[in-house]
Amino acid sequence: MSDISRxxxxxxxxxxxxxxxxxxxxxxxxxxxxxxxxxxxxKSPLICFPPASGTADVYFRQVLGLxxxxxxxxxxxxxxxxxxxxxxxxxRKLLDHLVLDRVHIFGASLGGFLAQKFAEHSCRSQRVASLxxxxxxxDTTIFQQTNxxxxxxxxxxxxxxKMVMGSFERRATEPEIVDSIDFMVEKLDGxxxxxxxxxxxxxxxxxxxxxxxxxxxxxxxxxxxxxxxLSSGVREEMCKCYPEAKRAHLKTGGNFPYLSKSTEVNxxxxxxxxxxxxxxxxxxxxxxxxxxxxxxxxxxxxxxS
Amino acid sequence: xxxxxxxxxxxxxxxxxGVGKTSLMNQYVAKKFSNQYxxxxxxxxxxxxxxxDDRLVTMQIWDxxxxxxxxxLGVAFYRGADGCxxxxxxxxxxTFRSLDSWRDEFLIQASxxxxxxxxxxxxxxxxxxxxxxVSARRAQGWCxxxxxxxxxxxxxKEAINVEQAFQAVAKNAMAQESDVELCSDFPxxxxxxxxxxxxxxNCAC
Numbered sequence: 001m002s003d004i005s006r007x008x009x010x011x012x013x014x015x016x017x018x019x020x021x022x023x024x025x026x027x028x029x030x031x032x033x034x035x036x037x038x039x040x041x042x043k044s045p046l047i048c049f050p051p052a053s054g055t056a057d058v059y060f061r062q063v064l065g066l067x068x069x070x071x072x073x074x075x076x077x078x079x080x081x082x083x084x085x086x087x088x089x090x091x092r093k094l095l096d097h098l099v100l101d102r103v104h105i106f107g108a109s110l111g112g113f114l115a116q117k118f119a120e121h122s123c124r125s126q127r128v129a130s131l132x133x134x135x136x137x138x139d140t141t142i143f144q145q146t147n148x149x150x151x152x153x154x155x156x157x158x159x160x161x162k163m164v165m166g167s168f169e170r171r172a173t174e175p176e177i178v179d180s181i182d183f184m185v186e187k188l189d190g191x192x193x194x195x196x197x198x199x200x201x202x203x204x205x206x207x208x209x210x211x212x213x214x215x216x217x218x219x220x221x222x223x224x225x226x227x228x229x230l231s232s233g234v235r236e237e238m239c240k241c242y243p244e245a246k247r248a249h250l251k252t253g254g255n256f257p258y259l260s261k262s263t264e265v266n267x268x269x270x271x272x273x274x275x276x277x278x279x280x281x282x283x284x285x286x287x288x289x290x291x292x293x294x295x296x297x298x299x300x301x302x303x304x305s
Numbered sequence: 306x307x308x309x310x311x312x313x314x315x316x317x318x319x320x321x322x323g324v325g326k327t328s329l330m331n332q333y334v335a336k337k338f339s340n341q342y343x344x345x346x347x348x349x350x351x352x353x354x355x356x357x358d359d360r361l362v363t364m365q366i367w368d369x370x371x372x373x374x375x376x377x378l379g380v381a382f383y384r385g386a387d388g389c390x391x392x393x394x395x396x397x398x399x400t401f402r403s404l405d406s407w408r409d410e411f412l413i414q415a416s417x418x419x420x421x422x423x424x425x426x427x428x429x430x431x432x433x434x435x436x437x438x439v440s441a442r443r444a445q446g447w448c449x450x451x452x453x454x455x456x457x458x459x460x461x462k463e464a465i466n467v468e469q470a471f472q473a474v475a476k477n478a479m480a481q482e483s484d485v486e487l488c489s490d491f492p493x494x495x496x497x498x499x500x501x502x503x504x505x506x507n508c509a510c
Contacts, residue, residue: 225313225363232311247352249313249365251385263381270378271349293374297344 002182004259013060023079024093030079032094037063038072044129044281045072046104046273049111051256052199053164053188061262062106066269070284074098078114080198082153084207087114088121095127102129104273104283108258109229110199112136116209123213129281130218132272134265135228135255138209138241142234145204152201157193160200164188167229172254177226180259211241219245220272222265224253246272312362314478315385316471317415319407320392321400322371325430328461329392330368333471338462345370347378355472357479364475383415388424388478390470393439395429395458401439404447424477425454428470433460 004010013035020034033056038045046066048059056077063073076094081087091114095103105128107115112133119128140146152160165188172178188196219242223235239247248268253261273283278294286294318326327345331337334351348369355362367386370376389411393400404427417423429444441458448454455477457470 225311248350249352249363251313251315264384267348267378267382271347274347290377294346297346297375 002186003179004183005186009064010057010060013057013064017060017063019056022094022097024097025079025090030081030090032079032090033077034074035060035063036072036074037067039070039285040072042072042283042285043100044102044104044276044283045074045100046106046269046283048073048075048258049105049107049115050075050077051109051111052196052203053184053191054108054111054256055187055190058184058187058256059106059258062258062266062269065262065266066284069270070286071273072283072285078199080194082198082201084117084202084205087202088118091118092122092127102127102281104128104130104132104276104281106132106134106258106269107136108134108256109136110203113138113140113209114202116214117207119217120209120213123216128217129276130220130272131214132220132222132269133238134222134257135224135230135235136238137230137234138211138238140204140207142230143204146206149201149204149206152197152204153194155193155197157191157196160193160196161188161191163200164196168255171227174252174254174260176260177252177254177256180254180256183259184256209241214242220248220268221245222248222250222257222268224250224257226252226254228253228255248272312360312479312482314362314364314387314475314482315367316364316388316390316474316478317367317369317383317386317411318390318392319369319411320371321394321397321403321407324371324392324394324397324400325461326371326392327368329390329428329430329459329467329470330366332461332464332467334366336464338464340462344372344375346375348382350382355475357472357475360479362475362479364471366471380414383411386411386415386417387482388426388474389415390426390428390474391454392428392430393444394431395439395444396431396434396436398438401429401444401447408451419481421452422481424474424481425451426470426474426477427454427456429456429458430461432458432465433463 017035017037022032035056048062050058056075059075063075066073081090105115113136115131119131168181221238250257250261250264258265276282320326328338330351334353345368348367350365350367353364355364367382391404391407393404412420427448445456448456455473457466459466459470
């Protein structure tokens with residue numbers, strides 16, 4: 001077992017936050033898995049989308065850390081969907097089921113791509129209040145797997161796992177990054193062939209985001225300055241694709257900064273979500289004290305001339 | 306190889322409330338100024354790409370809450386700072402006297418490797434105002450006593466010297482960065498296989 005899986009923090013996460021399974025499709029083998037924490041009165045929670053290899057619990061440090069500050073956080077794990085249409089429709093049904101009109105989505109790698117696709121899909125109905133995209137991309141052709149993607153469903157699990165594992169940076173020296181890789185390898189190992197094949201299909205099937213449809217969405221781009229699976233070229237393309245987006249860079253963090261540098265990632269998430277605190281799309285419940293402070297801060301006038 | 310690595314410099318702006326930390330950051334990054342005062346809650350950051358000695362560097366500038374009751378984010382973001390800008394208002398002597406405690410607070414929280422030579426810059430802001438109360442000499446004296454910290458007199462409102470002050474902190478931070486690279490990094494391993502030419506992206510994990 002990896003150090004993270006054995007850590008007190010992770011064990012307390014698993015023992016206090018129940019895992020929920022929700023079916024929203026006609027096919028009752030398609031199960032969403034959720035971990036949720038924070039006040040139910042919040043109607044625009046932060047939803048976390050995992051990368052191809054990850055399960056919902058890879059965001060346990062966001063669920064624990066942010067819910068302690070009053071945020072409502074829901075980490076999800078996708079059912080076995082094979083097409084983008086299935087995914088966006090399925091997620092919409094999940095939001096309907098949870099009675100959530102507008103949410104903030106934090107997505108990493110495949111999760112970030114899916115978050116953009118969902119924002120694009122729902123650009124008229126505006127189900128997305130904001131996006132936080134971490135180490136991600138907007139066009140699957142960068143992987144040059146579009147031809148083989150349709151055959152992933154019948155590939156043996158070992159082959160698929162190798163495909164993903166190949167992208168993990170093994171030269172990492174920072175202990176937090178090494179631990180995060182160990183944990184993700186464990187998660188990957190536990191995935192069924194079907195689950196992994198469906199994620200990789202979504203990841204590699206020819207598909208791209210039309211950024212003009214996301215023009216009105218508030219976006220935070222998060223990325224690392226050390227080695228990660230995506231080349232710096234791809235990361236720069238993301239920035240060019242969303243020139244208005246705010247950029248949150250981390251010096252290091254590897255592929256999974258939400259695990260390896262969770263304190264910093266959580267600070268970025270808080271700063272991003274703060275501007276919603278006083279509005280209808282707030283992601284947390286404020287205490288009386290905070291409410292008073294915030295309205296005071298808004299009311300302070302013209303001290304400097 | 307090591308010197309071609311992309312560099313991210315984290316710079317923290319500290320000082321009493323109302324001295325113009327947010328205004329300095331906005332003037333430097335966005336070239337904007339507003340007379341309207343709004344207290345900063347917690348912290349905020351902006352990024353700007355700058356050239357330092359022919360190298361493209363990404364500066365991440367952290368604007369912090371001057372008022373203690375708004376410091377809700379704690380000091381987690383002090384960690385890993387490469388430079389620090391201490392700001393006071395030249396018309397308010399008490400904001401100048403606070404510099405000592407801001408500097409101490411920073412050194413305790415960020416605990417840099419080499420506190421004696423940490424790249425600080427001091428800014429005396431609001432020189433566009435008439436009622437000046439802290440002389441340049443007095444400020445320079447303090448900077449000198451703290452290990453010759455560079456001192457700049459600025460006006461965020463009129464964009465005087467703002468660029469220069471931030472450029473100085475970036476330059477000094479880079480100088481430290483390259484020192485570290487020289488003494489602590491292992492040399493890059495010799496590669497037997499050239500993986501640089503690999504055209505395909507790794508399948509995202």
